[in-house]
Amino acid sequence: MRIKNICCIGAGYVGGPTMAVIAQKCPDIQVTVVDINEERIAAWNNEDVERIPIYEPGLPAVVQEGRGRNLFFSTDVDTAIDKAEMIFISVNTPTKTYGIGKGMAADLKWIELCARQIARISRNDKIVVEKSTLPVRTAAALKEILKHTGNGVKYQILSNPEFLAEGTAIQDLLHPDRVLIGGDIETKDGIEAISALSDIYEKWVPKSKILTTNVWSSELSKLTANAFLAQRVSSINAMSELCEVTGADVTEVAKALGMDSRIGPKFLNSSVGFGGSCFQKDILNLVYIAKSFGLKQVAEYWEQVIIMNDHQKKRFAANIIRTLYNTVSGKKITVLGWSFKKDTNDTRESAAIYVVDHLLNEEAEIAVYDPKVQAEQIYKDLDYLESRNKEANRLNLNVTNDPYEACKDSHAIAVLTEWEEFKTYNWEKIYENMLKPAFLFDGRNLLNIEELTKIGFVIKSIGKPAPTKNSVVSKPALVS
Numbered sequence: 017m018r019i020k021n022i023c024c025i026g027a028g029y030v031g032g033p034t035m036a037v038i039a040q041k042c043p044d045i046q047v048t049v050v051d052i053n054e055e056r057i058a059a060w061n062n063e064d065v066e067r068i069p070i071y072e073p074g075l076p077a078v079v080q081e082g083r084g085r086n087l088f089f090s091t092d093v094d095t096a097i098d099k100a101e102m103i104f105i106s107v108n109t110p111t112k113t114y115g116i117g118k119g120m121a122a123d124l125k126w127i128e129l130c131a132r133q134i135a136r137i138s139r140n141d142k143i144v145v146e147k148s149t150l151p152v153r154t155a156a157a158l159k160e161i162l163k164h165t166g167n168g169v170k171y172q173i174l175s176n177p178e179f180l181a182e183g184t185a186i187q188d189l190l191h192p193d194r195v196l197i198g199g200d201i202e203t204k205d206g207i208e209a210i211s212a213l214s215d216i217y218e219k220w221v222p223k224s225k226i227l228t229t230n231v232w233s234s235e236l237s238k239l240t241a242n243a244f245l246a247q248r249v250s251s252i253n254a255m256s257e258l259c260e261v262t263g264a265d266v267t268e269v270a271k272a273l274g275m276d277s278r279i280g281p282k283f284l285n286s287s288v289g290f291g292g293s294c295f296q297k298d299i300l301n302l303v304y305i306a307k308s309f310g311l312k313q314v315a316e317y318w319e320q321v322i323i324m325n326d327h328q329k330k331r332f333a334a335n336i337i338r339t340l341y342n343t344v345s346g347k348k349i350t351v352l353g354w355s356f357k358k359d360t361n362d363t364r365e366s367a368a369i370y371v372v373d374h375l376l377n378e379e380a381e382i383a384v385y386d387p388k389v390q391a392e393q394i395y396k397d398l399d400y401l402e403s404r405n406k407e408a409n410r411l412n413l414n415v416t417n418d419p420y421e422a423c424k425d426s427h428a429i430a431v432l433t434e435w436e437e438f439k440t441y442n443w444e445k446i447y448e449n450m451l452k453p454a455f456l457f458d459g460r461n462l463l464n465i466e467e468l469t470k471i472g473f474v475i476k477s478i479g480k481p482a483p484t485k486n487s488v489v490s491k492p493a494l495v496s
Contacts, residue, residue, distance in 0.1 A: 017143075017212040019045055023100035025130050027051035027060055027089060029185075029293065029362060030147055030178050031106035032070055036078045037189040039087035041220045048088045048096040060089035071361040071388050074186035097137045102212065104176075105130050106147040111297050120304035122297070124154065131161040134171075141170045143209045147178060149238050149298055155198075155231045172209035174199045175231045177238030182292065183359030195226045198234020239298045239305075243318055246295040248283040250324035256286040256479030257331065266479025267461060286479045288432055288459030289328040291356030291365040296322060329367050332430075332478070333374035336457055339476060340428060344380040348451075350426040352419065353433020353460075354386035354394055361388040367459070368432040369397045372413065377403065382413040385422040387435055391415035420446065428455035434462045447471050 022038065024031045027049045039047040051057050059069040065076040065083075079087065090096060097103060107126040112118050127148065134144060144162070146155060155173045162171040175198035180188045195217045200206025214226050229237070252270055259266040266286045274281030290296075299318050306315035337344050356366035363369065372382055376398075384394055398409045416422045419438075423429055423446045431438060439462065447454050456468060458477040465475045475482060 017101070017208055019102050019143075019212055019216060021045070021100045022047045022102050022104065023096040024049045024104040024106055024147070025051075025093065025097075025133075026104075026106035026108070026148070027053070027056050027069075028106065028108065029070055029182065030180065031104065032060065032068075033072055033075055033078075033180070033185045034106070034147065034178065034189060035104070036075065036082060036087060037186065038216060039082035039085075040078050042216055043082075043086055045216070046086050046088070047082070048090055048100070050090050050093045050096045052091060052093065054091055057089050057091050071359075072185050073183065073359055078186060093133065094137050097134055098139065100142070101140075102143045102145060103134060104145045104147045109148045109297075111300055117304055120300040120307075122149075122301045122304075124157070127154065127158070128161065131158050135162050135167075135169075138167070138169045138171075143172045143174060143212060145213065146173070146175045146235070149177060149242075149294060149301075154235060170205070172199065172205055173231065174209055174213055175234035176213060177234060179238070179241060182362050183357055190220065192221060192225060195221055196229065196234050196237055197226065198229045198231040198237075201228065201230055239302050242294050242298040243302055243321070245283050246290055246299055246325070247318075247321050249287070249290045249295075250321045250328075252284050252286045253289065253328045253478075254324055256328075259479040260481070263481045264479075265481065269479075286461060287328075287367070287434075288332045288371065288478065289325045289367040291363075291367050293362065293364040296325070296365050326370075329370045330374065332367075332457070332459055333371045335476060336371075336375065336428060336430060336455075337378055339455060339457075339474075344375055344378045344427075346379065346381065347427040348381045348383060348425055349375055350383045350385070350423045350429045352385055352422070352429060352431045352438055353435055354384055354389045354397075355433050358434045358436065361390075361393075363389055363393055363397050366397070366432075369401070371430065371432060371459075373398065373401055373403050376409070376412055380412070383422040383426065384413060384415045385417070385419045386433065387437060420449070424449045425451060426454075427451050428457060430457045430459060431462055432459045434460040438462060439464075443468055443473075444471055447473060 022045055024035045031049055035047050035049045056069055059067065062068060065080045068076060068079060105127060107130060109122045109124060109127060112121045112123040134142065144158060155175060159173050177196055197210050197213050199210040210228050217226055255269060256266040259269060270284040270286065273279050274284050299321055303315045303319045340347060351368055351372060354366060354368045355361055355363055375382060394415050395409055399406050419441060453474050454472060456473045456475050458465065458475065461477050465477055469475055
């Protein structure tokens with residue numbers, strides 16, 4: 017089966033970049049990304065490609081190359097579905113906030129609405145590709161909805177989970193570790209559908225990196241991958257607290273661990289906690305699935321990863337309060353970084369949201385600077401928690417576009433995102449304009465604490481013993 021037209025439903029963090037790369041690598045295929053959000057589609061079509069709705073290094077150039085040639089962004093969902101031979105579903109699957117499974121299960125209402133719209137519009141056979149992260153056996157529900165339309169259209173359901181890291185998504189798409197395609201591997205039509213999707217990826221991905229499985233294995237692999245990565249973060253964060261009370265240095269521990277070839281160095285950077293759209297949502301989903309099947313011990317094991325992550329954020333905020341003489345009421349605390357990680361403007365489940373919420377509960381005055389996150393989004397994140405009314409959030413939190421202004425007259429600074437630009441600041445100038453003692457809480461182990469200590473800062477870093485102003489840091493001699 018040769019694919020000439022692709023439709024992707026959902027113009028978000030996965031759909032937009034993925035389709036832009038497919039359009040770039042497959043100029044013979046027309047790729048249309050559709051969304052009912054008119055404002056979002058207008059942003060994707062902005063003449064200034066640097067103002068597309070997602071900040072991702074390398075993405076503007078890829079969009080610029082394909083847009084208007086074979087890459088299109090539209091709100092005309094019905095036409096795009098009708099024209100396409102292959103339809104990617106890349107809509108949001110947030111954690112349920114109501115009913116059975118509240119707080120754990122994935123909310124699949126948007127997935128079901130997509131399926132019903134595809135069923136209503138389609139007049140010829142379609143390959144439907146799950147791109148959103150979904151619970152195991154969601155494909156079965158999609159198939160049930162689609163096959164009972166009574167219009168004679170045949171559908172093949174494929175699972176093609178994304179394994180992208182925000183901030184490196186374009187490189188992850190161009191040079192993936194693997195591409196996973198799950199489908200009906202026991203029928204001729206299912207094998208042909210898998211082959212059709214594989215042919216697209218083979219335009220730039222070596223065939224040896226394209227894995228095919230049954231659809232259930234593919235769906236579960238995505239949840240499991242995120243759970244394993246999050247588990248590593250929570251594990252090193254658990255060790256960071258132990259390091260702080262024993263005098264060990266978590267970065268040295270992590271380096272020793274990472275040099276073990278069985279473990280490796282990735283995802284061993286201790287921090288104030290993981291965030292993003294996937295880790296917490298997918299682990300909670302995994303916990304809910306395990307509980308649904310009566311697997312109590314499995315559910316409790318994975319739930320502990322979330323408990324540890326929440327604890328890390330709470331103890332970071334508590335450490336600020338304790339260090340500032342057990343009260344932050346009326347004190348100005350500067351937060352550097354609001355996005356959940358560097359090189360993205362995504363704030364979903366960012367540790368900064370929860371740390372600041374704790375500090376606002378203690379009546380602190382907060383100043384925030386982030387190089388890519390807008391004030392509107394920051395206030396929206398806090399309003400969503402409903403910890404206080406919207407007016408209080410705006411009264412007690414100020415967002416500024418100048419990091420030096422944000423730090424001026426501050427009692428303490430908290431670094432909550434690992435933006436590289438924070439390393440380049442004139443920290444002597446920042447110190448001079450702060451109240452003394454000038455406290456700095458490095459939630460990412462980003463800054464040179466020895467140099468900052470010499471300037472005069474009182475440093476508190478995750479998993480590290482506090483240096484003294486006159487301490488001499490010497491390199492240990494190499495022993496052969």
